[in-house]
Amino acid sequence: MQSEVFNPGDETNRFIEQADGAGAAVTFTGLVRSSADNPTKRMTLEHYPALAQSQLENMASEATKRFKLLKVTIIHRFGMMHPNEPIVQVMALSPHRQAAFDGANFIMDWLKTDAPFWKYEETPDGAKWVEAKAIDDKAKDKWKA
Amino acid sequence: MQSEVFNPGDETNRFIEQADGAGAAVTFTGLVRSSADNPTKRMTLEHYPALAQSQLENMASEATKRFKLLKVTIIHRFGMMHPNEPIVQVMALSPHRQAAFDGANFIMDWLKTDAPFWKYEETPDGAKWVEAKAIDDKAKDKWKA
Amino acid sequence: MKILYFAWLRERLNRSEDEFDVPNSVSNVDELIDWIGENDEAAKMAFENKKLIRAAVDEKIVEHDYSIAGAKTIAFFPPMTGG
Amino acid sequence: MKILYFAWLRERLNRSEDEFDVPNSVSNVDELIDWIGENDEAAKMAFENKKLIRAAVDEKIVEHDYSIAGAKTIAFFPPMTGG
Numbered sequence: 001m002q003s004e005v006f007n008p009g010d011e012t013n014r015f016i017e018q019a020d021g022a023g024a025a026v027t028f029t030g031l032v033r034s035s036a037d038n039p040t041k042r043m044t045l046e047h048y049p050a051l052a053q054s055q056l057e058n059m060a061s062e063a064t065k066r067f068k069l070l071k072v073t074i075i076h077r078f079g080m081m082h083p084n085e086p087i088v089q090v091m092a093l094s095p096h097r098q099a100a101f102d103g104a105n106f107i108m109d110w111l112k113t114d115a116p117f118w119k120y121e122e123t124p125d126g127a128k129w130v131e132a133k134a135i136d137d138k139a140k141d142k143w144k145a
Numbered sequence: 146m147q148s149e150v151f152n153p154g155d156e157t158n159r160f161i162e163q164a165d166g167a168g169a170a171v172t173f174t175g176l177v178r179s180s181a182d183n184p185t186k187r188m189t190l191e192h193y194p195a196l197a198q199s200q201l202e203n204m205a206s207e208a209t210k211r212f213k214l215l216k217v218t219i220i221h222r223f224g225m226m227h228p229n230e231p232i233v234q235v236m237a238l239s240p241h242r243q244a245a246f247d248g249a250n251f252i253m254d255w256l257k258t259d260a261p262f263w264k265y266e267e268t269p270d271g272a273k274w275v276e277a278k279a280i281d282d283k284a285k286d287k288w289k290a
Numbered sequence: 291m292k293i294l295y296f297a298w299l300r301e302r303l304n305r306s307e308d309e310f311d312v313p314n315s316v317s318n319v320d321e322l323i324d325w326i327g328e329n330d331e332a333a334k335m336a337f338e339n340k341k342l343i344r345a346a347v348d349e350k351i352v353e354h355d356y357s358i359a360g361a362k363t364i365a366f367f368p369p370m371t372g373g
Numbered sequence: 374m375k376i377l378y379f380a381w382l383r384e385r386l387n388r389s390e391d392e393f394d395v396p397n398s399v400s401n402v403d404e405l406i407d408w409i410g411e412n413d414e415a416a417k418m419a420f421e422n423k424k425l426i427r428a429a430v431d432e433k434i435v436e437h438d439y440s441i442a443g444a445k446t447i448a449f450f451p452p453m454t455g456g
Contacts, residue, residue, distance in 0.1 A: 008161055009154030012172065016153055019229055021180035026249075027157065027172040030373055033240065035166035045372070046297055048365060051349045052372075076372065084164055088373050095178065097456075098284065101250045104171075108242055108373055114351065116365075117372025118297035129298045132369030139243065175456055190455070191380055193448060196432045197455075221455065233456050242373075253456055259434065261448075262455025263380035274381045277452030 001052060003079035008086050015073055015091045022070050026100040028090045028108055034083035041122045045087065047078040048116035055115045059107050067103040069094045074107065078117065106143050112136040146197060148224035153231050160218055160236045167215050171245040173235045173253055179228035186267045190232065192223040193261035200260045204252050212248040214239045219252065223262065254284040291358075293326070296367035299343075302336040312358070319345045320354040322364065342368055374441070376409070379450035382426070385419040395441070402428045403437040405447065425451055 008029045016025050034040040060072040071093040081087060088111070092103035119130035153174045161170050179185040205217040216238040226232060233256070237248035264275035293308040300306050308326075316325045323343065327334035337343055345352055346365040358364060376391040383389050391409075399408045406426065410417035420426055428435055429448040441447060 007154075007158065008170075009152075009156070009158035011154070012157050012174075013152065013154035016174060016176070016231075019176050021178065023176055023178035025153075025172075025174040025176065027170075027174070028242065028246070029157075029161060029170040029172070030242065031161070031164050031168055031170065033166065033168035035240075046300075047372070048294070048296055048346070048367065051346055051351070051365065054349060055351075086161075095180075097173065097175065097253055098250075101173070101246065101253075105243075105246045108246075111373040113370055115372040116296070116346070116351075116367060116370055118368065119371045120297075129368070130371045132371050191383075192455070193377070193379055193429070193450065196429055196434070196448065199432055200434075256456040258453055260455040261379070261429070261434075261450060261453055263451065264454045265380070274451070275454045277454050 001047070001049070001056070001076050001078060003077060005081065005085050006075055006077070006089070008089055011073075011075060011089055012091065015071070015093065018071055019093055021095065022093045023095050024093070024097040024100040026092050026097075026104040028088075028104045029086050030088040030108075032081050032083050032085050032087055039123055040083055041124065042080055042082050043087075043122070044080045044120040045078045046118045046120065047076075049078075051116045052076070052078075056111070059110050059115070062110075063092065063103045063107050066106070067092070067094065067099040069099060069103045072103060072107070074111075076111075076115070076117065109136075109139040109143065113140055146192070146194070146201070146221050146223060148222060150222070150226065150230050151220055151234070153234055156218075156220060156234055157236065160216070160238065163216055164238055166240065167238045168240050169238070169242040169245040171237050171242075171249040173233075173249045174231050175233040175253075177226050177228050177230050177232060184269055185228055186269065187225060187227050188232075188267070189225045189265040190223045191263045191265065192221075194223075196261045197221070197223075201256070204255050204260070207255075208237065208248045208252050211251070212237070212239065212244040214244060214248045217248060217252070219256075221256075221260070221262065251288050254281075254288065257281040258285055291361060292363045294363065294365040296365065298368055299336055299366055303332055316358070318354065318358055319347065319352060319356050319364070322358055323354070323366075337366075344369060374444060375446045377446065377448040379448065381451055382419055382449055386415055399441070401437065401441055402430065402435060402439050402447070405441055406437070406449070420449075427452060 075089045092100045094100040220234045237245045239245040
């Protein structure tokens, strides 16, 4: 976890360098979204540091075990950020492609509902706390054993 | 398509720069696998250029339409390559994370069975054409409408 | 017992933490929410819709019926929106 | 009609392409495979297990019952192993 902006490609390269024996790497990058219809001036991510740290570690080790991954790295920012900046990056390395896809997807689905971060968005129309989406709760269900 | 090695992170960064309005980018990188159990000295990818080009274009546009992606890029090498070098990279950009995951996963599943590339592996025990796996045919089935 | 508040809960209460001597009769998270609201109108309103309140006891996310016996830190927050 | 061969098919035939005048009586991919093998022992052996032979007619992947009438280029290859 860090407040500084990170470079998605540099992180991917550093991650892939540890690929000895792996055949597949999947990188998910979440970005501060801002479109013409829904412009965002800036976003602030509040977090609960101790719990966030342990939740991200739990998710990484659960995904590693469940999908037999070779390696997982999660980068999550907090604090203030601007449109098109990366917020989060999840990387999964595996001998097989489906495990790498599933591992990264699983972590993102859990992270959306179980990592203690809260988005505060400032738009030209005012500022507001982003509301949790029911669809995010459902996304988690597909991983139920 | 290219024979030169590419830099996965640089390609991801170039791709993400086009992210205006996107919230999610998924990058899949396939690497030349070589482990202690199954060492590979080098791999050569033979391809059928005209058909490969049109198949990759078809897959990119089918995925874009099906998952409402903002952008898709596929990089596929041919010719000779060495362990841990990237072979293929598929990138999908979308407002929503699941569409980005599904788009990249869909393209990889189709690419494995429907893009005219053939792997020739040289190991300490000799050289052989890699055999197609039944599991790859099955992977495609999950996208049947 | 230390109580932490995050996001719009923190804003509505206008503070990020409290330090309380919670009586033993308050046994779980749900009862703690009611107890905090008893003498604090702002808290009572902020906690009004309990469905929107998530809780963590000593850095573990829990349901509202979870026991708070012996807990050191209890955090309250809205549904998470990270990632 | 131009015929292309890839991967181990190319290796076993020891050439990457042929140029044939295919008679009109040879109407689809399956019949073309048999026709090529008739006067060519190496081709006959290479094509022996037809289940392992994929085909493309004018840069379109097709089944073995696909018509070759008017086709310019037909390619034969093993199951693909890219990605």
